[in-house]
Amino acid sequence: MITLSLRTLVRNAAAVFSGGYGAVTRQARQSGCSRQTIYDQARQVERRLQPADSATPPVEVLAPTPQPSLDGPTVRRLAVTAFAMGISTRQVEDLIRVILGDSGPDHSTIARWAAEAAGQAELVLGALDAACIPEIRTLAVDEIFFGGDRPSSASSRRA
Amino acid sequence: MTAVFCDAAADRKAETWVEQLALFDRLEFAISDAAQGIAKAVSDLAQARREDPEAPTLEHGLDVFHTTMEARRVLARDWRRVEAAWEKAEAADLAVARSRQQGIDARGVARSAQATWSRATALFEQAERHEAAWGRAHAALDLFRADGQLNDSGHARVEIAEAIEGLTGADWSKVRHFLNDARGLKFLDRMRRRLELAEPDAGRREVMAWRWWLLHRRVPCSDPLMRLVRAVGRECELSEPERASYDRVSAVLQDTFRASSAVECMNSVLRMQQSRHKVMTQAMLDLKRLHWNCHEFRSGPRRKACPYQVLGLKLPTYDFWILLQTDPKELTQRLSTARNAV
Numbered sequence: 001m002i003t004l005s006l007r008t009l010v011r012n013a014a015a016v017f018s019g020g021y022g023a024v025t026r027q028a029r030q031s032g033c034s035r036q037t038i039y040d041q042a043r044q045v046e047r048r049l050q051p052a053d054s055a056t057p058p059v060e061v062l063a064p065t066p067q068p069s070l071d072g073p074t075v076r077r078l079a080v081t082a083f084a085m086g087i088s089t090r091q092v093e094d095l096i097r098v099i100l101g102d103s104g105p106d107h108s109t110i111a112r113w114a115a116e117a118a119g120q121a122e123l124v125l126g127a128l129d130a131a132c133i134p135e136i137r138t139l140a141v142d143e144i145f146f147g148g149d150r151p152s153s154a155s156s157r158r159a
Numbered sequence: 160m161t162a163v164f165c166d167a168a169a170d171r172k173a174e175t176w177v178e179q180l181a182l183f184d185r186l187e188f189a190i191s192d193a194a195q196g197i198a199k200a201v202s203d204l205a206q207a208r209r210e211d212p213e214a215p216t217l218e219h220g221l222d223v224f225h226t227t228m229e230a231r232r233v234l235a236r237d238w239r240r241v242e243a244a245w246e247k248a249e250a251a252d253l254a255v256a257r258s259r260q261q262g263i264d265a266r267g268v269a270r271s272a273q274a275t276w277s278r279a280t281a282l283f284e285q286a287e288r289h290e291a292a293w294g295r296a297h298a299a300l301d302l303f304r305a306d307g308q309l310n311d312s313g314h315a316r317v318e319i320a321e322a323i324e325g326l327t328g329a330d331w332s333k334v335r336h337f338l339n340d341a342r343g344l345k346f347l348d349r350m351r352r353r354l355e356l357a358e359p360d361a362g363r364r365e366v367m368a369w370r371w372w373l374l375h376r377r378v379p380c381s382d383p384l385m386r387l388v389r390a391v392g393r394e395c396e397l398s399e400p401e402r403a404s405y406d407r408v409s410a411v412l413q414d415t416f417r418a419s420s421a422v423e424c425m426n427s428v429l430r431m432q433q434s435r436h437k438v439m440t441q442a443m444l445d446l447k448r449l450h451w452n453c454h455e456f457r458s459g460p461r462r463k464a465c466p467y468q469v470l471g472l473k474l475p476t477y478d479f480w481i482l483l484q485t486d487p488k489e490l491t492q493r494l495s496t497a498r499n500a501v
Contacts, residue, residue, distance in 0.1 A: 021234060025242050035246065091435070114446065117483055119442060121445040124487050133163065133182055133183055134184075134498075135185075135472065137188065138188045140422040141176070142426060
């Protein structure tokens with residue numbers, strides 16, 4: 001049975017859920033109980049506040065949906081955009097297969113599309129960078145290590 | 160937030176950085192971490208600019224982001240130590256209780272429990288001292304003081320010097336080193352200078368900055384009278400000259416940067432992608448950079464705008480795919496016409 005005041009109980013639970021370093025220890029010290037007690041109380045508060053389970057909904061019978069069709073340029077756009085967002089060619093291939101089934105492009109085709117788009121991006125960026133540079137007053141600069149064929153050292157890293 | 164270059168260079172020497180940075184002939188302020196190559200490159204460029212009376216002054220600011228990140232890392236370690244010691248002390252208490260329950264002589268375990276509690280308490284108090292000292296140093300790195308007054312490097316230096324006294328121990332040496340670096344407060348000097356140009360009247364400048372603080376920070380206040388004063392400062396109608404003054408001050412404050420979190424943001428995207436791609440070529444970096452600069456922010460103060468729009472670049476479209484299909488020569492022509500029109 002919980003004998004603490006509601007306020008202390010809520011504070012104890014808040015210390016756990018806040019996730020801050022030292023929050024539970026600090027609260028344990030303030031409320032004069034152990035850290036384990038505070039964790040137990042947080043679980044109790046969580047259980048109390050959990051909404052009651054609603055009745056199990058009836059099982060839905062999924063009607064077969066018509067398969068969407070994407071035209072060639074849209075598939076290419078999807079693949080290149082996904083690659084530019086950081087998804088690998090094999091992952092893009094798998095994702096497109098979810099939509100198009102076996103008629104989707106394979107990863108080597110996607111890689112070729114991405115390479116063509118990257119070549120075009122270089123030219124477009126040439127024009128855009130020339131327009132951006134005169135606008136720049138503040139610049140945040142940083143280095144990131146991309147790996148390389150030489151052993152890394154302070155002065156020979158690829159940056 | 161615009162990624163203006165992303166170069167897969169062979170090294171990170173100062174000369175390599177100079178090549179990149181020299182293109183930015185209107186650059187006034189470069190922010191970075193403590194990387195030596197960047198620091199030397201900015202210093203070399205600044206020196207070259209000093210010899211050219213028409214070139215703008217170039218300053219180098221130390222990134223607040225890395226100082227904060229390091230301090231949080233050390234604080235987290237402090238608190239992990241406290242929690243481990245606290246758990247040990249609680250376990251020692253249990254051992255005492257068990258001994259007493261079993262009728263065994265508990266004096267030995269009680270002494271041991273007392274010692275573990277002393278250690279846990281000492282560590283707890285030390286972590287609290289460190290947290291408070293860091294809080295003070297961190298507050299000194301803000302654009303405003305806690306009461307809404309504009310911060311300045313003199314005040315910040317005093318606050319930091321006092322805070323550093325509380326950041327004791329070898330773990331904090333890196334943070335102390337960052338905080339002692341004079342470049343860390345350059346952004347405050349620059350902000351002050353630009354505000355003086357934007358609004359020469361000192362009184363009006365302070366008031367407009369205070370209004371900006373009220374509108375953007377929403378610092379809670381328990382005093383009802385002060386809440387009323389703040390509401391008036393925030394809501395009162397401005398005359399036309401006052402509005403113009405506020406807009407100028409606001410433009411400077413919005414354009415004052417003290418952290419390279421934008422570049423860290425870009426780095427985190429690239430790091431995530433590095434794990435999925437076998438190699439990261441220059442062509443891939445270009446594609447990703449173009450996509451980044453065209454993507455629309457979904458939340459925050461730049462919501463519904465892409466980095467190119469935030470920079471003020473007027474483009475026929477900001478759509479990544481359409482831009483990619485654009486003829487570069489035609490794009491150059493259009494951008495040049497737009498620039499001349501301005």
